[in-house]
Amino acid sequence: MAGSVMASNEAAESRLKSSVDQVVAIAKASKDRPSLIAKVQPVLEKILDFQIMTRRAVGPGWRQFTPQQQKEATSLFTTLILRTYTAKFTPGEYPDVIYKSSSSQAPGRVEIPTTAQYKGSRYDVVYRMEDKEGWLITDVMIEGVSLVANYRSQFDSEFKQGGVNAVLQALQRSVAESK
């Protein structure tokens, strides 16, 4: 048991490290921001699990979405997450990431705490990964703030006000405004 946990921790860690290394390599090589974001995007798409992130961010209200609405919400939320992620990317600047020892809360789940030194500041970043036919990131906590929980609190207030449509409209508005 202990052995399998160790093995899954290692598998998740190596997956995360290779993705971070790819992003760093791209940031080093890129000359301008648009090309940097264009190149980083596919890497992020491979390592982040957008379906799960969207569903958990929406929370229990998700069941009231029709399949079509779920698809739309996932696609809009994916755009927002990618924007959130790439907002701070600057060509030539890249984080110095230190990995700390990971822990497993449940089978198929691993949390990897890291420290990222970026543009003169130090951030505690915890990656939450889950084994879904390969290890994928399902949440990121920066300085204790979980991305999924942060969006959940926002979706909750929209959902309370106007149900599924309010959530979708808010997503559309946010995607349009944050361009």
Place this chain on the structure above:
Amino acid sequence: MLALAALFLFLAQVVLATDTNIAPYCVIVGGQIIPVQSNSSLPKKYGGETLYLQSGVSPNHRPPTPKPTPKPKIAITPVPAPAIPAPITVKKPAKEHSSHKTVQSPSSTSDNKSNKDLGDDYGNAKSISDPLEPMNRGTFWFNHQLYHYVFIPLSKTYKFIFPQLVRTGISNFFLNAEYPTRFVNNLLQGKPGRAGLETEKFLYNSTVGVAGIMKPSAKVPWLADLPSTDTDATLAHWKIPSGCYIVWPILGPKSLRDTVGFVGDIALDPVTWPTYGTLGGVAGATTLAVSAPKTTTKTSEKLDTYEALTRTSIDRYSAVRSAYTQNRKKVSEQ
């Protein structure tokens, strides 16, 4: 221009971060905000006129209303229907358990424990009680206009004048100078070991790091990750509840407890010390002169966080409140 920037930013302490032991209930009685542990701990005399104004965003802190149905047992539910239909989850269907059984509204969210069992806990973070939400939203809107139209442009000017390297130096210097805050609060939290390490770090950075402008301690393994602390964390450590959420004009969000903590932090900050004893005069001017660049640098950093957080948000107010609450929890637990 700089003087103007400094003056504006001196007024600003956009505090976006900070809390734990969140949310006892807050009641408003006769215009006063009174934090209480629970419905039952309310003094009888307030009983009749008490206003329970929960934010409603999170169900986790509602008064424990007696429910006939206890926490549902997961095994019994015959409805593990896949929450996501095929078109979306082509890649990863089966493994994920369906999340919640009743999904009438978010308020039917089961508590943290049962969510954990269902593998859906990441969305649930403790939230803070926000009985003043309507007023807070008003202040929040005002602050946003101020940040957006005044502070952020000023901050950009500041960043243009001072390159990253200089800003980091200024930031390091003041962070190092705040050593008394961390030292005292570590002691008050019964962590003499950490207080000792803080002292070592302070001495090292003040000497080798040239008065703290550089941060050589970042290269020392046992000093690099020393968690920061403050007065609010001490109050949390003493099990004082956070009280409700308040958005202050200019200052931004704080819990009731953190508002007290903020005053404590100011008192422990050497930058403000010259004002003690002789109010105003030369001493006051010294404090102002020293604290202006400090506030400018700090505000500029915090505005960056604010911008990053709210740019891709759905609801700015909820995003900041949630981030504040989660971050405070981390700071006071570490």
